[in-house]
Amino acid sequence: NAGVTQTPKFQVLKTGQSMTLQCAQDMNHEYMSWYRQDPGMGLRLIHYSVGAGITDQGEVPNGYNVSRSTTEDFPLRLLSAAPSQTSVYFCASKRRSGEQYFGPGTRLTVT
Amino acid sequence: AQKVTQAQTEISVVEKEDVTLDCVYETRDTTYYLFWYKQPPSGELVFLIRRNSFDEQNEISGRYSWNFQKSTSSFNFTITASQVVDSAVYFCALSDYNSGNTPLVFGKGTRLSVIA
Numbered sequence: 001n002a003g004v005t006q007t008p009k010f011q012v013l014k015t016g017q018s019m020t021l022q023c024a025q026d027m028n029h030e031y032m033s034w035y036r037q038d039p040g041m042g043l044r045l046i047h048y049s050v051g052a053g054i055t056d057q058g059e060v061p062n063g064y065n066v067s068r069s070t071t072e073d074f075p076l077r078l079l080s081a082a083p084s085q086t087s088v089y090f091c092a093s094k095r096r097s098g099e100q101y102f103g104p105g106t107r108l109t110v111t
Numbered sequence: 112a113q114k115v116t117q118a119q120t121e122i123s124v125v126e127k128e129d130v131t132l133d134c135v136y137e138t139r140d141t142t143y144y145l146f147w148y149k150q151p152p153s154g155e156l157v158f159l160i161r162r163n164s165f166d167e168q169n170e171i172s173g174r175y176s177w178n179f180q181k182s183t184s185s186f187n188f189t190i191t192a193s194q195v196v197d198s199a200v201y202f203c204a205l206s207d208y209n210s211g212n213t214p215l216v217f218g219k220g221t222r223l224s225v226i227a
Contacts, residue, residue, distance in 0.1 A: 031212050042219035043202065050212040058214060090156060098144040098163075098206050100215055102156035 002026055006091050006103035013081040013110045021076040021106050023091030029101075031094040032074040036060065036087040037105075043090070049074055081110045113138045115205050117218035124193050125226050132188040132221045134203030140164075142208035145179065145186045146215065150200040162186065163208060193225045 007022045025032065033048035035058075045058030049068040063085060065077040074093075078085060086109050094100040114137040124130045136145065147159040160170065162179050170177045174191045190197050200222045204215040 033214060040219075043217045045214050048214055088154065092156075094215070097161070098146070098208075098215075099158055099161050100146070100204075101158060102148075104155055 004091055004093055004101050004103035006089075006106050008106060009104065010107050011109070013078070013108065015082060015110060017081050018077065018079050019081065021078075021089055021091075021108075023074045023076065023103060024072050025074075025091075025093040025101075026072065027093060027095070027101070028071060029093035029095060030071065032068070033058070033092050033094070033100075034064070034066065034074070034076045035090045035092065036085075037090060038087050046076065046089075078108075081108075083110045086110045113140075113143075113205050113207075113216045115203050115216050115218035117201075117203055117221050119221045120219075121222045121224070123224045123226060126195060127192050129189060129191050130193050130223065130225075132190075132201050132203075132223065134186045134188065134218060136184050136186065136203070136205045138184075138205060138207075140207050140209075144206045144208055146204040146206070147177065147186075147188050148202040148204065150202065150220070151196075152198065156202075159188075190223075193223075195225050195227050198223060198225045 004025045030051045034046040035043045044060045047066040049055045055066050089106045091103040092100045116135045143164045145162045149157045176189045178187045200220045202220045203218045206215045
């Protein structure tokens, strides 16, 4: 049981490049979400999904796209990276009883 | 709207001291969950505890204890005899009870430094 996995662990992009952050969970959780964490800003919700085919915006969705074709996977796409998207990104999945489990994070730098 | 406030941005203690991290929440729900997470310097986010609003009993796990007081909307976390390994950012969070499909609301975290 791997829990929540994320790839890559580190990524450097140039401004304007696109990329997809991968997230997968093997706990059969319906709910998954993406956060970004910047110094002094805590965790900010980007997008979340309550099941395959259903996604919704969080607090800071601009510049990011998501889709959910399976229960297991919830990729986050950066369409045109900007320096303001330099951050640590966490994927999470949540049990119906509320506990949320996080992946190890992806450290993204946009130059 | 739900809100979680962790008023202590940073706390520094000397090893073996006891320390309490404060968490105050706001919600209109009558039933809800409260959580604490730990983020050590290595960066991962670790689930520590879930408490539902029905149960106001304090919980103790080793050196960790949690005090839930519905009357003051607080869910405070105490570390007894702190150790250097307790140095981390600690987040308090809140979610509603009746649906597992709404986002957790996080506080901004308290950075605890335990000095040897």
